[in-house]
Amino acid sequence: MEYRIDDLAREASTTSRNVRAYQERGLLPPPTLRGRVGIYGDEHLTRLKVIDSLLQRGFTSTHIADFLAGWEQGKDMGEILGLQEIVTRKWSSNDxxxxxxxxxxxxxxIRSTEIVDRLVASGLVRIEGDQCEILDPVLLESFIDMNEYGFTLEQLLDLHETTATSMNTIAESMIEAVAQHLIAQHGPGWMPQNDEIADTIQMFEKMRRLALESxxxxxxxxxxxVQERALNEHLYQTLSRTSE
Structure with missing residues (x-):
């Protein structure tokens, strides 16, 4: 895809000012110019996510620049960006x-600002000025569909938050398993080199697919x-009541 600087910043959950700053420090390649407009691509978005992730972990821009320069020297950029894309890719819906x-x-x-606030806190919607961005339209539409059967949005959000907590625990255990596997094989702080990059990309891809399918x-x-048990219990109670 192609992005202007504001679109790129929004997709990466950062600011246009940060994008410009990263370019000035040499962390982010310059855009392609079309007239006076800078056009960025998916490789910029991937790199931007990696930079922000490292900065949030406490690395300085100098450390990040040295790391990227050392890693990329003499290596194929397509493979480097492929690995970056795998480890930063969102498997949740991008719609x-x-x-x-x-x-x-x-x-x-509904008529409730409290529900909207909960949706924002849950990461299901985002407020941008006078616009509301629904980050998972399919899920929100499912909420609305169930609301027609008498379920309140409060109930559905409670259920979603409980599910999200459980899923986060599962995701943490799976990612930890990958991290420990790499440490056991290569030691802490290992980064793939040369022909190891393609194998590492494939391993990440297969592990994420396994986690999702599992x-x-x-x-x-x-x-x-659970459905069968609940149905059996319901039938038992119904029969018990009719036999009285």
């Missing part, structure tokens, strides 16, 4: 629906078990 802020409650079918499969089996 975003933007609506005017003053129509959010109408969209949700979670989905086990959740489906758990739903089958």
């Amino acid at each position: 975003v629906k933007s609506i005017p802020l003053d129509t959010v409650e109408e969209f949700l079918g 979670s989905q499969a086990e959740l489906a089996r758990a739903l089958d078990r």
Whole structure:
């Protein structure tokens, strides 16, 4: 994809000022100029996410510049960016629906600023000026569908937050397993070199797919078990009541 500087900053959850600063420090390559407009690509977005992640971990811009320069020297940029893309890629939905802020409650079918605040806190919506960006339109539409059956958005958000907490625990255990595996094989602080990069990319790709498929499969089996148990209990109570 192509981005102007404001679009790039928004996609990376940073600011245009930071993007310019990273360019001045040599951390981010300059954009392609089309007339007077700078055009950025996905490689810029990937690099920007890596820079922000390292800065949040306490590394200085000088450390990051040295690290990137040392890592990339003599290596294929396509493979480097491929590895960066794998470890920073979001597997959650990237679809975003933007609506005017003053129509959010109408969209949700509610009259409650508290619910909107909870949606923001849960990372399901983001307020940008007079616009509301719905970060997971499919999930929000599912909330609205269930609301028609009498479930309140408060109930559905409670359920979502409980599920999100459990999923975070599962994700942490899986990522920790990968980290410990790499440490056991190569020692702490290891970075892939040359032909190791392609293998590492493939390993990350397969592990993330395994994590997703494993979670989905086990959740489906758990739903089958719990649903059957709940149905049996309901039938038992119904029969007991009719036999009295």
